[in-house]
Amino acid sequence: MYSSSIFNSNFDNCFNQEPQRAPVGVFDSGVGGLTVLGQLYRHLPNESIIYFADTARLPYGIRSQAEILQYVREILNWMQRQSVKMVIMACNTSSALALEIVRREFSIPVLGVILPGAKAAVEQGKRIGVIATPATAKSNAYRQAILEIDPNVRVWQVSCPEFVPLIEQNRINDPYTKEVARSYLEPLIQQEIDTLVYGCTHYPHLAPVLRSLLPSQVRLVDPAVHVVAACTQELDLLGLRNTYPPLPTRFAVSGCPQQFAKSSVQWLGHTPTVEFVDLTDTAVSQF
Ligand SMILES: N[C@H](CCC(=O)O)C(=O)O
Numbered sequence: 001m002y003s004s005s006i007f008n009s010n011f012d013n014c015f016n017q018e019p020q021r022a023p024v025g026v027f028d029s030g031v032g033g034l035t036v037l038g039q040l041y042r043h044l045p046n047e048s049i050i051y052f053a054d055t056a057r058l059p060y061g062i063r064s065q066a067e068i069l070q071y072v073r074e075i076l077n078w079m080q081r082q083s084v085k086m087v088i089m090a091c092n093t094s095s096a097l098a099l100e101i102v103r104r105e106f107s108i109p110v111l112g113v114i115l116p117g118a119k120a121a122v123e124q125g126k127r128i129g130v131i132a133t134p135a136t137a138k139s140n141a142y143r144q145a146i147l148e149i150d151p152n153v154r155v156w157q158v159s160c161p162e163f164v165p166l167i168e169q170n171r172i173n174d175p176y177t178k179e180v181a182r183s184y185l186e187p188l189i190q191q192e193i194d195t196l197v198y199g200c201t202h203y204p205h206l207a208p209v210l211r212s213l214l215p216s217q218v219r220l221v222d223p224a225v226h227v228v229a230a231c232t233q234e235l236d237l238l239g240l241r242n243t244y245p246p247l248p249t250r251f252a253v254s255g256c257p258q259q260f261a262k263s264s265v266q267w268l269g270h271t272p273t274v275e276f277v278d279l280t281d282t283a284v285s286q287f
Helices: 031-043 065-081 092-097 099-105 114-124 134-139 141-149 163-168 175-190 203-213 223-237 257-268
Strands: 024-028 049-053 086-089 127-132 154-159 195-199 219-221 250-253 274-277 284-286
Touching: 024 031, 024 065, 031 049, 031 086, 031 163, 031 203, 031 223, 031 257, 049 065, 065 086, 065 092, 065 099, 086 223, 092 099, 092 114, 092 134, 092 141, 114 127, 114 141, 114 195, 114 219, 114 223, 127 134, 127 141, 127 175, 134 141, 134 154, 141 154, 154 175, 163 175, 163 203, 175 203, 195 203, 195 223, 203 219, 250 257, 257 274
Parallel strands: 024 049, 024 086, 049 250, 127 154, 127 195, 195 219, 250 274
Antiparallel strands: 274 284
């Protein structure tokens, strides 16, 4: 527990009179961040939320650091224009490759998923497996964060390039997805891991498949749960927790709004209204 925030809340926006009413911004490349959104609905039901999915440039996990950094800067600039009070990077790839850099560039508090996930993993186990996108695995961000907290644990990371496209295509129950999952988990099961971290926010959508392949004693760590706990703590420390009824969640994408509405309905339980946003422009249109 921190007793004071790592952020300062002195940024200007149109909610200056009542800054707690400003929305929380959440972003991902696609439907992965909906796992974080679900936790926000559960634990911070009064917060208004703007969810942005960079679907035009998905998947992030095969991109370079320079590309991710450019995308994240564009998203944060847009979020700032929407007057958000805090941003959750509901994306491990962005958190691994861009978080530290953009935190120095933007005055809005920005939270990433890796540190909360690493802390939770170390509390749970000693033999920790991490499944992640190629870019997150290559960055070693989880390994470093975990070993910094406890140098005595063992960490194995597996890059899972096929998962995000399969999830975005809604092929969760496809037998092919289970075979791919089996091949990714096999080396971790051989190492007798006791804990598995979802190192990509898309992967909790595969929970039933992964659970069916893992030995029952392996604990699953979902960083979405823990980043929302960190968000709650930061909002409280900054005096920014909303106590008024929230506005309906705004969904925005850089790709096709209809496509996102269709693929997110199963996770949201309703068909959302989705805006198209051109990040290189300030124009916003709604369908
Ligand atoms: N869900 C994101 C991005 C995945 C992707 O677009 O490759 C992550 O946690 O890394």
